[in-house]
Amino acid sequence: xxxxxxxxxxxxxxxxxxxxxxxxxxxxxxxxxxxxxxxxxxxxxxxxxxxxxxxxxxxxxxxxxxxxxxxxxxxxxxxxxxxxxxxxxxxxxxxxxxxxxxxxxxxxxxxxxxxxxxxxxxxxxxxxxxxxxxxxxxxxxxxxxxxxxxxxxxxxxxxxxxxxxxxxxxxxxxxxxxxxxxxxxxxxxxxxxxxxxxxxxxxxxxxxxxxxxxxxxxxxxxxxxxxxxxxxxxxxxxxxxxxxxxxxxxxxxxxxxxxxxxxxxxxxxxxxxxxxxxxxxxxxxxxxxxxxxxxxxxxxxxxxxxxxxxxxxxxxxxxxxxxxxxxxxxxxxxxxxxx
Amino acid sequence: xxxxxxxxxxxxxxxxxxxxxxxxxxxxxxxxxxxxxxxxxxxxxxxxxxxxxxxxxxxxxxxxxxxxxxxxxxxxxxxxxxxxxxxxxxxxxxxxxxxxxxxxxxxxxxxxxxxxxxxxxxxxxxxxxxxxxxxxxxxxxxxxxxxxxxxxxxxxxxxxxxxxxxxxxxxxxxxxxxxxxxxxxxxxxxxxxxxxxxxxxxxxxxxxxxxxxxxxxxxxxxxxxxxxxxxxxxxxxxxxxxxxxxxxxxxxxxxxxxxxxxxxxxxxxxxxxxxxxxxxxxxxxxxxxxxxxxxxxxxxxxxxxxxxxxxxxxxxxxxxxxxxxxxxxxxxxxxxxxx
DNA sequence: TTGCACTGCGCAAGCGGTTGTTCTTATTTG
DNA sequence: CAAATAAGAACAACCGCTTGCGCAGTGCAA
Numbered sequence: 001x002x003x004x005x006x007x008x009x010x011x012x013x014x015x016x017x018x019x020x021x022x023x024x025x026x027x028x029x030x031x032x033x034x035x036x037x038x039x040x041x042x043x044x045x046x047x048x049x050x051x052x053x054x055x056x057x058x059x060x061x062x063x064x065x066x067x068x069x070x071x072x073x074x075x076x077x078x079x080x081x082x083x084x085x086x087x088x089x090x091x092x093x094x095x096x097x098x099x100x101x102x103x104x105x106x107x108x109x110x111x112x113x114x115x116x117x118x119x120x121x122x123x124x125x126x127x128x129x130x131x132x133x134x135x136x137x138x139x140x141x142x143x144x145x146x147x148x149x150x151x152x153x154x155x156x157x158x159x160x161x162x163x164x165x166x167x168x169x170x171x172x173x174x175x176x177x178x179x180x181x182x183x184x185x186x187x188x189x190x191x192x193x194x195x196x197x198x199x200x201x202x203x204x205x206x207x208x209x210x211x212x213x214x215x216x217x218x219x220x221x222x223x224x225x226x227x228x229x230x231x232x233x234x235x236x237x238x239x240x241x242x243x244x245x246x247x248x249x250x251x252x253x254x255x256x257x258x259x260x261x262x263x264x265x266x267x268x269x270x271x272x273x274x275x276x277x278x279x280x281x282x283x284x285x286x287x288x289x290x291x292x293x294x295x296x297x298x299x300x301x302x303x304x305x306x307x308x309x310x311x312x313x314x315x316x317x318x319x320x321x322x323x324x325x326x327x328x329x330x331x332x333x334x335x336x337x338x339x
Numbered sequence: 340x341x342x343x344x345x346x347x348x349x350x351x352x353x354x355x356x357x358x359x360x361x362x363x364x365x366x367x368x369x370x371x372x373x374x375x376x377x378x379x380x381x382x383x384x385x386x387x388x389x390x391x392x393x394x395x396x397x398x399x400x401x402x403x404x405x406x407x408x409x410x411x412x413x414x415x416x417x418x419x420x421x422x423x424x425x426x427x428x429x430x431x432x433x434x435x436x437x438x439x440x441x442x443x444x445x446x447x448x449x450x451x452x453x454x455x456x457x458x459x460x461x462x463x464x465x466x467x468x469x470x471x472x473x474x475x476x477x478x479x480x481x482x483x484x485x486x487x488x489x490x491x492x493x494x495x496x497x498x499x500x501x502x503x504x505x506x507x508x509x510x511x512x513x514x515x516x517x518x519x520x521x522x523x524x525x526x527x528x529x530x531x532x533x534x535x536x537x538x539x540x541x542x543x544x545x546x547x548x549x550x551x552x553x554x555x556x557x558x559x560x561x562x563x564x565x566x567x568x569x570x571x572x573x574x575x576x577x578x579x580x581x582x583x584x585x586x587x588x589x590x591x592x593x594x595x596x597x598x599x600x601x602x603x604x605x606x607x608x609x610x611x612x613x614x615x616x617x618x619x620x621x622x623x624x625x626x627x628x629x630x631x632x633x634x635x636x637x638x639x640x641x642x643x644x645x646x647x648x649x650x651x652x653x654x655x656x657x658x659x660x661x662x663x664x665x666x667x668x669x670x671x672x673x674x675x676x677x678x
Numbered sequence: 679t680t681g682c683a684c685t686g687c688g689c690a691a692g693c694g695g696t697t698g699t700t701c702t703t704a705t706t707t708g
Numbered sequence: 709c710a711a712a713t714a715a716g717a718a719c720a721a722c723c724g725c726t727t728g729c730g731c732a733g734t735g736c737a738a
Contacts, residue, residue: 058725118391362697371716
């Protein structure tokens with residue numbers, strides 16, 4: 001094909017006006033079956049694709065959505081995000097949207113602002129929310145459609161997330177039922193809703209199973225290796241028989257520290273974690289953990305956003321975002337008793 | 340601010356024509372200092388941002404570039420890509436471009452085609468090239484500006500990459516000079532240029548150091564854990580004193596296998612690898628490896644693309660893409676002799 | 679036969695910018 | 709001092725597509 005083929009070309013070739021071509025494509029006006037078919041087949045043959053910019057300019061839509069990511073991801077978050085992203089792409093691909101990647105820094109959302117003020121996107125997906133999220137505030141204020149992938153404390157924000165409380169409840173219950181009565185908990189940033197919800201699940205499981213809760217073996221804000229090691233030292237003095245890590249990165253550090261202390265897993269202490277991340281794939285022993293369906297999270301977030309985008313227009317999408325799934329994967333770290 | 344502010348608004352408010360406003364912004368026409376300043380300050384105050392779609396439509400530029408990624412990345416590739424991406428973003432951010440993320444599957448580049456035919460991007464960065472790369476072929480054929488991040492065998496393709504041959508040469512030489520004479524090599528896909536180049540560096544280092552090359556301790560195409568373990572068994576029979584893994588994911592598997600065999604690192608065998616990936620951060624012992632400057636790779640790729648994009652227009656960019664850096668990080672796996 | 683509703687399609691005005699050309703002044707220059 | 713020249717700004721077309729409105733033609737009930 002030599003030149004770019006435009007709607008005018010087609011109109012000329014078909015001996016009709018561009019209006020007719022446009023209407024045929026969008027299916028909006030009244031077009032006779034005959035001309036419609038003629039035009040459609042011509043389009044198919046000549047492989048016409050409307051110019052996205054022109055189209056966008058005409059109806060004030062860009063057909064892009066921004067995905068806002070933080071500057072840094074650790075080895076657990078990154079694959080998690082990547083899989084969610086694939087979920088998002090699944091949806092955008094057949095909704096004919098594209099993804100614009102926007103990076104924000106802790107106190108700097110200039111890139112996001114730029115993308116918004118330049119009208120480069122129709123909506124936004126926040127891939128990670130901070131407790132006090134400038135991005136979310138900005139978007140709320142500007143009335144830009146967006147959804148947050150993962151929990152946030154702000155109920156004004158459209159969000160999708162797994163049920164972390166139930167997940168942790170089930171995991172905890174499972175371990176408690178396996179006669180692991182003194183079960184420690186190590187979690188990350190206390191102000192994160194996720195941390196809070198998992199903590200609640202842990203507590204609730206103790207109540208349900210009528211096992212006393214010992215606040216001395218619950219540690220939150222375990223954000224740095226050094227602190228995790230200190231926690232570990234403390235715990236070793238407390239005669240515990242199990243530990244739930246809220247996060248595989250905590251778990252990794254914990255494991256290597258325990259190994260250096262010659263503590264055996266699961267003989268001395270049982271270990272369970274969250275995310276079932278590949279970072280622990282080759283660990284010996286294999287680690288019991290909760291695996292989320294990351295792609296589904298992405299799909300759900302994206303569907304929700306598309307809903308919002310279309311709702312202002314007309315038909316609410318019918319895609320029912322089901323309950324987000326997770327799975328408790330039981331491995332050696334909580335089961336094997338002899339090797 | 341209530342309504343979207345457009346160039347017409349500004350023109351009206353300033354009592355000039357939109358031409359004048361446009362010209363003051365682009366700095367192209369002749370505008371008196373007085374009106375220019377008036378307009379510019381008005382723009383600054385009212386925080387005007389030109390509508391990207393309209394601008395793009397007018398001058399046939401989208402101001403976004405596509406980044407093509409594969410469906411899957413492993414735990415070594417993913418962080419590598421992420422850092423390269425950050426490098427790319429550094430450049431695009433102040434060149435006022437945005438990034439469109441496009442995923443391709445092994446034999447399916449429909450998303451890329453869509454993005455191109457819809458005129459959604461000005462250029463493309465291929466984040467991973469396959470030996471027989473449909474994406475590259477397509478782009479070449481369509482004469483779309485693009486660069487490949489990482490080597491490819493096709494010299495028609497604009498590409499940026501580290502000097503893997505020299506890197507491996509230096510690493511090998513270093514180890515050989517430390518009296519590790521029987522040094523095995525385990526690499527990935529033989530058809531990859533990267534693998535080939537590293538292999539060459541390994542060979543060259545042996546020649547330079549006048550150490551006989553033993554093909555029996557060189558293994559390529561080590562793509563699956565099971566095969567890596569077999570290689571490992573073989574090597575253990577060959578009385579080697581060191582192994583270079585071309586890739587941290589190979590290394591990870593190797594290490595866990597060696598551990599299960601009670602082989603001590605570095606006492607029994609020295610180990611070195613590539614990428615210095617976080618996946619090995621907590622490994623004991625720490626692993627000697629080559630660390631590339633991933634962000635710089637991204638920056639270089641992006642600059643090169645922008646060069647191509649502008650070159651057809653006018654001024655060649657002056658950003659000199661220096662030699663891509665890498666660093667040999669020496670850790671316990673090749674040094675510690677007693678603990 | 680006239681009136682009316684409906685079908686099928688085109689006109690032309692946008693969407694928000696850019697740019698070649700023209701027009702009007704101001705400034706040089708012989 | 710007239711004429712040539714340059715400076716500053718405006719006109720209007722265009723980028724490719726959408727859409728409100730209007731107009732001709734057909735079918736049918738009154």
